[in-house]
Amino acid sequence: MQRLSGLDASFLYLETAAQPLHVCSILELDTSTVPGGYTFDRLRDELAMRVKAMPEFREKLADSRFNPDHPVWVEDNDFDVQRHLHRIGLPAPGGRAELAEICGHIASLPLDRSRPLWEMWVIENVAGTDAHAGGKLALMTKVHHAAVDGVTGANLMSTLCSTEPDAPPPDPVPGAGGASELEIAVNGAIRFATRPLKLVNVLPSTVSTVIDTARRATKGLTMAAPFAAPKTAFNANVTGHRNIAFAQLELDDIKKVRAHFGVKVNDVVMALVSGVLRRFLLDRGELPDSSLVAMIPVSVHDKSDRPGRNQVSGMFSALHTNVDDPVDRLKAISTANSLAKQHSSAIGATLLQDWSQFAAPAVFGIAMRVYARSNLSAAVPVHNLVVSNVPGPQIPLYLLGCEVKAMYPLGPIFHGSGLNITVMSLNGKLDVGIISCPELLPDLWEMADDFAVALDELLDATG
Numbered sequence: 001m002q003r004l005s006g007l008d009a010s011f012l013y014l015e016t017a018a019q020p021l022h023v024c025s026i027l028e029l030d031t032s033t034v035p036g037g038y039t040f041d042r043l044r045d046e047l048a049m050r051v052k053a054m055p056e057f058r059e060k061l062a063d064s065r066f067n068p069d070h071p072v073w074v075e076d077n078d079f080d081v082q083r084h085l086h087r088i089g090l091p092a093p094g095g096r097a098e099l100a101e102i103c104g105h106i107a108s109l110p111l112d113r114s115r116p117l118w119e120m121w122v123i124e125n126v127a128g129t130d131a132h133a134g135g136k137l138a139l140m141t142k143v144h145h146a147a148v149d150g151v152t153g154a155n156l157m158s159t160l161c162s163t164e165p166d167a168p169p170p171d172p173v174p175g176a177g178g179a180s181e182l183e184i185a186v187n188g189a190i191r192f193a194t195r196p197l198k199l200v201n202v203l204p205s206t207v208s209t210v211i212d213t214a215r216r217a218t219k220g221l222t223m224a225a226p227f228a229a230p231k232t233a234f235n236a237n238v239t240g241h242r243n244i245a246f247a248q249l250e251l252d253d254i255k256k257v258r259a260h261f262g263v264k265v266n267d268v269v270m271a272l273v274s275g276v277l278r279r280f281l282l283d284r285g286e287l288p289d290s291s292l293v294a295m296i297p298v299s300v301h302d303k304s305d306r307p308g309r310n311q312v313s314g315m316f317s318a319l320h321t322n323v324d325d326p327v328d329r330l331k332a333i334s335t336a337n338s339l340a341k342q343h344s345s346a347i348g349a350t351l352l353q354d355w356s357q358f359a360a361p362a363v364f365g366i367a368m369r370v371y372a373r374s375n376l377s378a379a380v381p382v383h384n385l386v387v388s389n390v391p392g393p394q395i396p397l398y399l400l401g402c403e404v405k406a407m408y409p410l411g412p413i414f415h416g417s418g419l420n421i422t423v424m425s426l427n428g429k430l431d432v433g434i435i436s437c438p439e440l441l442p443d444l445w446e447m448a449d450d451f452a453v454a455l456d457e458l459l460d461a462t463g
Helices: 006-013 040-051 096-107 150-160 181-193 195-219 251-261 265-283 326-347 351-358 361-373 445-461
Strands: 022-030 059-062 072-075 085-089 118-124 136-144 243-250 293-299 312-318 385-391 402-410 420-426 429-436
Touching: 022 096, 022 150, 022 429, 040 085, 040 118, 040 150, 096 118, 096 136, 096 243, 136 150, 150 293, 150 385, 181 195, 243 251, 243 402, 243 445, 251 265, 251 326, 251 429, 251 445, 265 293, 265 326, 265 385, 265 420, 265 445, 312 326, 326 445, 402 420, 429 445
Parallel strands: 085 118, 293 385, 385 420, 402 429
Antiparallel strands: 022 136, 022 402, 059 072, 118 136, 243 429, 293 312, 420 429
16 A cells, blocks of 8 residues: 555646546657567557556555545556557558547546556557558557656656567566555544644745745846746636647757757757747737746656655746747746756755645645636636656667657646646657647647747757
């Protein structure tokens, strides 16, 4: 039995039909590398072997009506990989539009909470090729955010992947075990009784953070403020529908810009996002006078000893979309990111986790649901969008024998923040995943295609 942390559980409490909170990825695979050739049955059997080393994929939620704390993870004794692996084919011609359309539909479907919170969709007929004859294949993965963050999700994918197409599966790993409703309730009651003691540790660090932030504000050394973002078309309540687009860039081009201007890779990524959004909003006559604000998740796995699978903090950073020149915009973003990182570090890596852990689950859950169903987030957005940068290995990877040609990550969207742009660096490429809902942003391909345009602007500036 492993109990969810407050941060893990918040993704359960926030979830509604319009706001499913799973994270996805779309993998483009080359089946010509599969030993013995690709068949769906062979891929399914290989997945079943590897899941034995992935306890997170064999665990489901459990709770008790008398449990005053968060739910727990327990082993699913009826686990069957076939309940989580699905197979479909794209309609002709099987291009990116058809792939994005079916993946958008899959992304809109909630996960079954009575089973382990993940599923995979094998998508054949990609680009009109026959996967059984060494053609292309797409694989879409969905895992609930209560179970993974960016780092833990990448770790799970690393278990599924290998550096050789015929690598043996890793050794089995035992799961969380079981727990009765009585055990869940008793353990939860003990944790609930000790909850006020946690406040003793949380309050001093919170007060210190407030004082430090006030001091930084007088010197102009704070990150962008929450609730100060200008309202855009994608800062409204989302629907249950999802649409998707993606792009792929050369990582060497990103590094060339980074080296020339003396900035960081993440600064270049943020500048690309800023350039894309500026062009998108300008074309519609909707560019705000003030800068858009991005929320950037920050992993604290190496700084936290707190329980839970989500080990993240976050920072707000100005995208400087109101700056016309792309080089000036990049430099302004680099400065803003540097200040945001310093401020974020000063706040403390575990403050968000500590407060979410302290809050009583019943009150926390009700508050999260009220917020999710209200119009408050859309009326005054906390930020404009989420931008996440996930570093991946720079070597060839093979998933269940297939060479991975691209891995487009897709994070969740929220009421008031209906756009998520996540990038992943993998084997010399930068894979960009964009997700929204069609009622807010009907066509995401304009954004996806403008990433190459924004990068060319910066490359031209390097001379």
